[in-house]
Amino acid sequence: MVASASEVAPSAALFHAYPLYRNMLDNSIVFMYYGPITPDLIVDILNLIDYRLSGSGEEKRISKKLFNIMVESLSLGEDVNRGHSTLLVRQLPYLYTVSIGRRINAAAVYELKTFIDWVNMLSPEDLREAYHQLLQPPTSAGLPTSVADVPSISILDLARKSSEYLDYLFEYLDENDAFFSLEARIRKNHS
């Protein structure tokens, strides 16, 4: 029996395997996920990361911080009714990065960008005060509880935990949607 050309030719999916491997290796990506984010999945992802870290000899203090940042990052991607979210963890020699990506309303990009810029300018004390304000029930004069359907307290929490500038990127997808990604960093020599 002679195989047809379509049976001999590698599946189109295989052509993506090596570029993906190369991309992960070149960019120090240790974990990558695309899909819905649910509390069950958060637990599974944390278990996977825990497994990866346990063999790496990483300082417990750093792995705890990475874990805490991942919990909140995943909350940012949870229950998004505009499609699936992405999660990416990079392990560089001197830091870890955790990036969450999700769709948001394109009209809210400016508002969200302005909010993150404001958070990035806060001193640790002001950040703490703003966080305390958002922990409490909202008041009309207070900070918004969410910006572009993204919980404000989660952004403040990530900024506090990482003690670093939060990096972000917006890509307009169409007139309704934009893709928003937010990156929190954990320095290995964090003190």
Add this chain to the structure above:
Amino acid sequence: MEALRIESTHKTPRVILDPENGIFEFSGRSIPEDSVGFYAPIFEWFDQYAKNPLPVTHVRFDLEYFNTSSSKNILELLKRLEAIHAAGHEVRVTWYYDEDDEDMEETGQDYQALLNLPIELSVKIQS
């Protein structure tokens, strides 16, 4: 008053509120699907307990990790304890944290700053 016991799951904490044996404990993880729904019966329980609390209520929090949605609910719960304390009943809270978990320690400090309630921060003893 009847005890409230909620077994832990991989995403919700174990809760023991047992006045007869003087045990008030929260332990494990708190990333529930519906944070408000999970904590609602606990709030109701404390609202009933506040009517006739023990002379001393010692509540222990030994949490592994939780999200900000749970943080808000824990604050609401602590506010109920603060009200019992303000009414003249002794209330003590012990907030346990792993010595390597500075975020968990900081959360305990946040609650200390926000509440008029004796909250002791205590490093977990590793077994």
